[in-house]
Amino acid sequence: MNQRCLELLLASALLLLVAPAFSAEDIEIARLATQVCANCHGPHGDSVSSAFPRLAGQQATYIEVQLKAFKDQSRGDPYAQAYMWGMASQLDEGTMKRLGAYYAAERPNPGRTGDAARMAKGKNIFNNGLPEAGILACASCHGENAQGKDAIPRLAGQHPEYLVKQLAAFKSMQRGNNPVMHAMTDKMSLEQMQAVAEYATSK
Numbered sequence: 047m048n049q050r051c052l053e054l055l056l057a058s059a060l061l062l063l064v065a066p067a068f069s070a071e072d073i074e075i076a077r078l079a080t081q082v083c084a085n086c087h088g089p090h091g092d093s094v095s096s097a098f099p100r101l102a103g104q105q106a107t108y109i110e111v112q113l114k115a116f117k118d119q120s121r122g123d124p125y126a127q128a129y130m131w132g133m134a135s136q137l138d139e140g141t142m143k144r145l146g147a148y149y150a151a152e153r154p155n156p157g158r159t160g161d162a163a164r165m166a167k168g169k170n171i172f173n174n175g176l177p178e179a180g181i182l183a184c185a186s187c188h189g190e191n192a193q194g195k196d197a198i199p200r201l202a203g204q205h206p207e208y209l210v211k212q213l214a215a216f217k218s219m220q221r222g223n224n225p226v227m228h229a230m231t232d233k234m235s236l237e238q239m240q241a242v243a244e245y246a247t248s249k
């Protein structure tokens with residue numbers, strides 16, 4: 047047997063070993079993620095620009111729910127309309143679910159520590175809420191480490207600027223499809239949003 051023949055044999059043996067782990071659907075999802083979504087969200091959902099939220103390590107259910115909300119146009123803030131309505135209109139429910147699982151399996155970005163005074167203020171809001179303004183502790187839903195759960199998003203490792211933009215959109219009702227987050231932000235100042243976003247993303 048010559049060298050080339052041996053290489054081919056080894057390659058096909060390897061393929062047989064690896065093949066059952068990846069279905070045609072998995073390959074299709076990876077192609078969609080790396081060739082389409084990656085243009086904005088980064089090659090592993092780890093975007094570098096705060097205009098584009100990070101998806102790496104995000105909760106699978108949350109991603110799926112958001113893609114549905116873009117498709118039915120119930121998440122209607124201006125960036126959602128401009129960037130995600132058209133994108134999501136092309137996706138069926140099975141694909142949305144698989145994209146959620148794909149990004150949930152990526153390693154989340156590490157948090158970055160911010161300004162000490164803002165971090166202290168943000169930590170207090172995150173862990174205790176602001177009872178006088180009817181704001182609950184963020185940790186009670188988003189988790190002690192801002193990791194999220196099911197349809198509640200991970201905030202840790204996200205771009206703080208993106209989270210501030212979302213908090214403002216919940217408050218103004220531009221992202222008006224979530225009454226809970228509207229109630230949390232209705233009486234929140236921009237300064238408080240910046241503090242809590244900086245703390246939550248640092249986790």
Ligand code: HEC
Nearest residue numbers: 082083085086097098099109112123125126129130133145
């Ligand atoms: C042209 C740029 C662009 C492309 C391509 C794109 N997105 Fe987005 N995506 C955005 C922007 C901008 C936002 C933030 C919208 C906002 O501010 O409300 C977003 C938001 C999201 C969110 C919500 C994240 C969160 O934390 O709430 C999900 C999920 C998402 N995109 C998934 C995808 C998937 C999956 C693909 C590929 C099928 C994709 N996106 C392709 C620009 C893009």
Ligand code: HEC
Nearest residue numbers: 181182183184187197198199209212213224226227230242
């Ligand atoms: C009662 C539960 C609950 C509490 C308390 C809560 N959240 Fe949320 N939060 C949610 C849910 C559910 C969503 C997803 C909303 C959606 O599907 O549009 C969300 C979404 C968000 C988002 C959007 C993230 C993204 O990727 O677009 C931000 C930012 C956020 N919350 C921050 C906070 C902060 C800061 C606090 C504390 C002041 C807080 N939340 C308290 C349940 C909660």
